[in-house]
Amino acid sequence: MIIGGLQKNTLIDYPGKIACVIFTSGCNFYCPWCYSSELVVPEKIKRHPKIEEKEVLSFLKSRKGLLEGVVICGGEPTLNKDLPEFIKKIKKLGFSVKLDTNGSNPRMLKSLIDKKLVNYVAMDIKGSFGQKFGGKGDCKINKFEKEIKESIRILKKSKISFQFRMTVVPSIHTKENILEAVQLIKGPDIVFYLQNFRPEKTIDPEFEKIRPYPDEWLLDIKKEISPFFKICEIR
DSSP, X not given: OOEEEXXXXXSSSSXXXXXXXXXXXXXXXXXXXXXXXXXXXXXXXXXXXOBOHHXXXXXXXXXXXXXXXXXXXXXXXXXXXXXXXXXXXXXXXXXXXXXXXXXXXXXXXXXXXXXXXXXXXXXXXXXXXXXXXXXXSBOOTTTTHHHHHHHHHHHHHSSSEXXXXXXXXXXXXXXXHHHHHHHHHOEEEEEEEEXXXXXXXXXXXXXXXXXXXXHHHHHHHXXXXXXXXXXXXXX
């Protein structure tokens, strides 16, 4: 495992649980608005401090009875072939595990679900297929269309808790392609979150100059798409 960070406490990243967050380095997407460039850009990954797996496990042992869950995010965690074994070690300590993923590795996702290694999954929806993404970077959802659709199918058929979420970026996302993306994930039992873009330390510095959509705009979108979901919220 290539671990690039550890947040020792969070009340918001794992619904209903007090958790910590483990950040893995490396990603197969290169979204220009991403604000975790130190976990994505190869040159920055090389310079960014790494945390040994044994150090993370030692921390978790010291928090037994205090923390309930562990969130594994990135970067893209499913790029790590050692992820299943790493999660097994976490589960043996008694923690519930939430995985954050871009959905590009359905084989890994299905394996983790089938082996009961994850209790909760949050999948990022980057946009609609065929959509063009501006900026210095490559979101790559069009290259991974088959895999992303398969990951959506796997989650919908699974019995674990999951959510879809979408970060909405002016100049990238319009009302039309948000509505297109919704058609892929909608369902009466589905939880979906709209997340407003934060213009900070983005992969493409030009995105730091972009002002997020006003709350009213997002509220209008939420009102229109809420009937497609069990829960639809803005955060």
